């Protein structure tokens with residue numbers, strides 16, 4: 001993918017500026033963690049970033065954006081709606097194609113929810129819903145992954161599985177994370193947001209938790 005260049009981005013809600021101006025370059029091959037306290041502006045920045053790269057990005061929003069009444073298969077399949085004709089998508093909705101089932105089953109297996117393929121999302125636990133949203137983004141195979149707190153509902157071992165899968169599957173990613181240890185372990189660049197500004201931007205290898213904690 002090409003590098004992403006963001007210049008002087010700002011965001012406001014109800015006339016009140018909450019972010020920026022922020023300038024940022026995202027280089028291909030980077031795994032970036034966005035860290036910072038609640039309300040610092042991480043989701044807002046991810047949203048602005050998504051606006052810039054919508055056609056080449058897979059997004060895992062904090063609120064997941066799943067269709068509750070549809071099974072896991074259909075929600076994951078939605079990651080690739082744009083890759084197929086309307087007719088093929090409609091066919092899959094009514095009668096899932098074996099080819100698509102075969103592509104989605106291993107993903108669910110890796111995420112620890114192989115038995116949920118045909119389960120309506122509404123009946124899943126919070127962590128299972130979160131993994132469904134992650135499966136949809138992995139299935140999409142876009143150029144860049146943007147994820148907002150993708151492991152917030154997962155326990156320790158599962159959070160590691162998911163972080164490992166996301167960073168293996170996507171060469172380039174920007175992930176908002178509350179967990180500093182996960183950020184340091186799985187990402188090679190850390191961007192710290194504080195009061196809507198970039199307060200820290202450095203390579204992980206040069207950072208320790210004590211460099212990040214003052215952001216909170």
Ligand SMILES: Nc1ncnc2c1ncn2[C@@H]1O[C@H](COP(=O)(O)OP(=O)(O)OP(=O)(O)O)[C@@H](O)[C@H]1O
Nearest residue numbers: 013014018036037038039040041042043044045176
């Ligand atoms: N829809 C909205 N309307 C008004 N203000 C908003 C809205 N969304 C976010 N904000 C405000 O913008 C600021 C940044 O919010 P944002 O959600 O980007 O922070 P965050 O770092 O992602 O927080 P968290 O870690 O809690 O998800 C906060 O002050 C928040 O109150």
